[in-house]
Amino acid sequence: MIVLHGSPRRGGNSDTLADYFVKGVREAGEVEVLDFILNDMNIRSCQGCESCATSEGHRCAIDDDMQEIHAVFADANIVVWATPICTGGI
Ligand SMILES: Cc1cc2nc3c(=O)[nH]c(=O)nc-3n(C[C@H](O)[C@H](O)[C@H](O)COP(=O)(O)O)c2cc1C
DSSP: OEEEEOOSSTTSHHHHHHHHHHHHHHHHSOOOOEEEEGGGSOOOOOOOOOHHHHSGGGOOSOOSTHHHHHHHHTTOSOEEEEOOOOSSOO
């Protein structure tokens, strides 16, 4: 299971909800949990180069911390997106 922590506030609402979810899954059985604190990672935006669609192995051309996530994302049986809405009123 991968948990993508999207908020810059460590221990905030998103983290708290994610923690409860992880706790519940763990109660149902043994599971490996990989946490990614996105705010602490160096991840650039998609450049629209389409390397992911056209290259052999479909790899992202950007060599940043996203590669760590790519390496485990495809094999994860559960992916948790724990992120607040911060659009300013929607
Ligand atoms: C700059 C900013 C913009 C926000 N905009 C929205 C919004 O548009 N809609 C909403 O429901 N909540 C909005 N919120 C509230 C956050 O989504 C909410 O406080 C969330 O629980 C924060 O998560 P965190 O504790 O994990 O950081 C906003 C919060 C911030 C700081």
